[in-house]
Amino acid sequence: MTRFSSVLDLIGGTPIVDVSSLSPKSNVTILAKLEGRNPAGSVKDRVALSMVDAAERDGVLIAGKPDQILLEPSSGNTGIALAMVCRLRGYRLKVVLPTNVSPERRQLLQAWGAEIIDSPGSEGSNGAVRLAQSLSAENPDWVFLYQYANPANPEAHYRTTGPEILADVPEITHFVAGLGTSGTLMGVGRYLKEHRPDVQIWAVEPPSGEMVDGLRNLDDGYIPPIFLDNHGEDLLDRKVVVRPRESIEWTRRYTEVGLFVGLSSGAIMAGAVKCANLIPDDETATIVTMVCDDGWKYLSTGAWSDDIDDVVERAKKIIYF
Ligand SMILES: Cc1ncc(COP(=O)(O)O)c(C=O)c1O
The missing domain is CATH 3.40.50.1100 (Rossmann fold)
Structure with missing residues (x-):
C-alpha cells in the first residue's frame, strides 16, 4: 500500500465498480464511482x-x-x-x-x-x-466561499474526477450525475466533452418543488452561477427527473450489489436506469454514475428499514442535504 503524508492526500482517486447486475438491459454496462471513499465521506x-x-x-x-x-x-x-x-x-x-x-x-x-x-x-x-x-x-x-458561484468547484472535477473516469473507463458512452451546485456535471462534463465529444452528459433532478438530498431542479428559479459560466445548457445532453420515492427504491436496490449509499446516489441510479432503457437492443453502452456518499448520514430516514411511504413523508420534514 502507498504511504500518505496527510489525510488531504487521500482525497480523490476513488474506485469504480461494475454494478451492471442492476442494469435493466444486458447490452448496457453500468459502473459506479464510489465517492464515499473520500476521507470526510463524500464527493x-x-x-x-x-x-x-x-x-x-x-x-x-x-x-x-x-x-x-x-x-x-x-x-x-x-x-x-x-x-x-x-x-x-x-x-x-x-x-x-x-x-x-x-x-x-x-x-x-x-x-x-x-x-x-x-x-x-x-x-x-x-x-x-x-x-x-x-x-x-x-x-x-x-x-x-459560496460553492454555487466558486469556479474552484467545477475546476476540482475538471482536474480530478473527469480524468479519473476517462482513465478507468475509456469506453464510456454516458455520464449520469445529480445536479446540486452543478459542479460535478460542469467539471466532468467539460473534461469528457473535450476528450470524447460523443459522450452523453445526463443530469438527474428532483421534480420541481420537491427535494432529493443534495439535488435541485433548475426550474425552481435559482440557476447556479457556475452553471451559467460553464454554458450548462449546451453541456448537458439531457435532464431526467427522478421522484423521491424512486430514489429510495434504488438506494435499497444498491444493497443487492453490496453498496450502502446515500439517497442522491439512489436518485442517480434511477436516472441511469432510465438512460439504459433508451439504448436500442442492437447497440451497447457504458454508463458511469456517481455514488456521492455512503448511507451512514441517512440512517435516521429509515430508508432501508421502514415503510417506503413513511420514509418519503419523513424526508419532507427533516433536512438531509
Ligand atoms: C449527496 C449529494 N449528492 C449530489 C450532489 C450534487 O453535486 P453537485 O453540487 O456537484 O451538483 C451533492 C451536492 O451538494 C450532494 O451533497
Missing part, C-alpha cells in the same frame, strides 16, 4: 480542498495565520468536507444550519470542530443561505 472533499487551495492562492486566506474565519450555510457534504479541511489547515469554520437538520449532520460538523449558528427550521436551507449572506455582509473579514 465534496474534492470541492472543499479545491476552494480552500484557491482562496490561499488568491490571498483571500493566508496559510498559517491564526483565527481566520470561514462561513458556510450548508448542513450537507460541503459543510462537512470544509470542516475537515479547515481543521487540518487551522481555520475556524462557522456553519449556518437550519434547526431541523438531521442529527447525524449536526454531530458530524461538531466532530470536525465546526461552530454552529442556528437558522429557523421553518425557512429551510434557503433561510440558512440568507442568514449567511447577512452575516457575511456584517463581517467582511469572514471568508464566504
Whole structure:
C-alpha cells in the first residue's frame, strides 16, 4: 500500500465498480464511482480542498495565520468536507444550519470542530443561505466561499474526477450525475466533452418543488452561477427527473450489489436506469454514475428499514442535504 503524508492526500482517486447486475438491459454496462471513499465521506472533499487551495492562492486566506474565519450555510457534504479541511489547515469554520437538520449532520460538523449558528427550521436551507449572506455582509473579514458561484468547484472535477473516469473507463458512452451546485456535471462534463465529444452528459433532478438530498431542479428559479459560466445548457445532453420515492427504491436496490449509499446516489441510479432503457437492443453502452456518499448520514430516514411511504413523508420534514 502507498504511504500518505496527510489525510488531504487521500482525497480523490476513488474506485469504480461494475454494478451492471442492476442494469435493466444486458447490452448496457453500468459502473459506479464510489465517492464515499473520500476521507470526510463524500464527493465534496474534492470541492472543499479545491476552494480552500484557491482562496490561499488568491490571498483571500493566508496559510498559517491564526483565527481566520470561514462561513458556510450548508448542513450537507460541503459543510462537512470544509470542516475537515479547515481543521487540518487551522481555520475556524462557522456553519449556518437550519434547526431541523438531521442529527447525524449536526454531530458530524461538531466532530470536525465546526461552530454552529442556528437558522429557523421553518425557512429551510434557503433561510440558512440568507442568514449567511447577512452575516457575511456584517463581517467582511469572514471568508464566504459560496460553492454555487466558486469556479474552484467545477475546476476540482475538471482536474480530478473527469480524468479519473476517462482513465478507468475509456469506453464510456454516458455520464449520469445529480445536479446540486452543478459542479460535478460542469467539471466532468467539460473534461469528457473535450476528450470524447460523443459522450452523453445526463443530469438527474428532483421534480420541481420537491427535494432529493443534495439535488435541485433548475426550474425552481435559482440557476447556479457556475452553471451559467460553464454554458450548462449546451453541456448537458439531457435532464431526467427522478421522484423521491424512486430514489429510495434504488438506494435499497444498491444493497443487492453490496453498496450502502446515500439517497442522491439512489436518485442517480434511477436516472441511469432510465438512460439504459433508451439504448436500442442492437447497440451497447457504458454508463458511469456517481455514488456521492455512503448511507451512514441517512440512517435516521429509515430508508432501508421502514415503510417506503413513511420514509418519503419523513424526508419532507427533516433536512438531509
Ligand atoms: C449527496 C449529494 N449528492 C449530489 C450532489 C450534487 O453535486 P453537485 O453540487 O456537484 O451538483 C451533492 C451536492 O451538494 C450532494 O451533497
